[in-house]
Amino acid sequence: MPRLEGFGDDLNVAVFGASGGIGEALVQSLAETRNVNRVYAVSRTICEASQFIHPIGCPEYSDQTLRDLASRLPNLDVVICAIGLLHDDTFGPEKNRSQITMQNMQKIFEVNAFLPTLIAKHMLPKLRKDRKGVFAALSARVGSISDNRLGGWYSYRGSKAALNMMIKTLAIEHGRSFKHSAVIGLHPGTVDTPLSKPFQTNMAKANLFSPDFSASRLLDVVEKVSPQDSGKIFAWDGEEILP
């Protein structure tokens, strides 16, 4: 049974987007971690409960619902936001600028940048001040401006770049009073989930991770980060992704 080293004992952790491919794998992996006391699995739908998993349904994320949720939670050691959107039944990532629409941009930015920021607003004050705490939001390598060589995917790229800026800005403020904490972004690799399904056709199998593999590597990163890393974005293998 693994342990999250460097955190202490009886950890309370929360995962948002707990029914997603990566979110669910993170919940299961954390529930099997020896020093984790309780995993709060927050989702629009109710996840399955177990001895260590406490499901919380949140059909809509708003200031009000998140404030209520924060008031019901104990202090937390780790918060992971695994919410994200790339496509739905009506739209997919833009191949060129003619496919950009206001409606789709708003939707993608809302889910990928605004919701994680609102969640951070209400969850960062719940991190413990006396020992290591981590807030991590699932970002994506394509949110790196310096790494953008192919173009396309305007809304998704732009929303993840915006998320990365929010992470950096939240990290600066948070670090002033939470000296042991880190606020980071995580790139999970390309993972076999509903989000990546339509884009897996030409991928080599070896480059497509299972959600369990990705979740366990992401938790390795969470384990290793220190307050000096706050504001940075890390890939699943611990490599820093530059803005």
Ligand SMILES: NC(=O)c1ccc[n+]([C@@H]2O[C@H](COP(=O)([O-])OP(=O)(O)OC[C@H]3O[C@@H](n4cnc5c(N)ncnc54)[C@H](OP(=O)(O)O)[C@@H]3O)[C@@H](O)[C@H]2O)c1
């Ligand atoms: N899969 C990949 O290859 C890949 C690559 C790079 C980055 N990422 C990032 O990793 C994160 C997790 O992705 P995934 O692959 O696990 O995707 P997924 O299986 O589609 O899960 C995404 C989850 O996000 C939440 N969500 C989606 N739309 C929402 C909305 N309108 N309001 C509130 N919550 C919403 C849902 O959580 P609930 O159902 O629990 O409410 C959904 O299950 C995302 O941020 C994604 O951008 C994934």
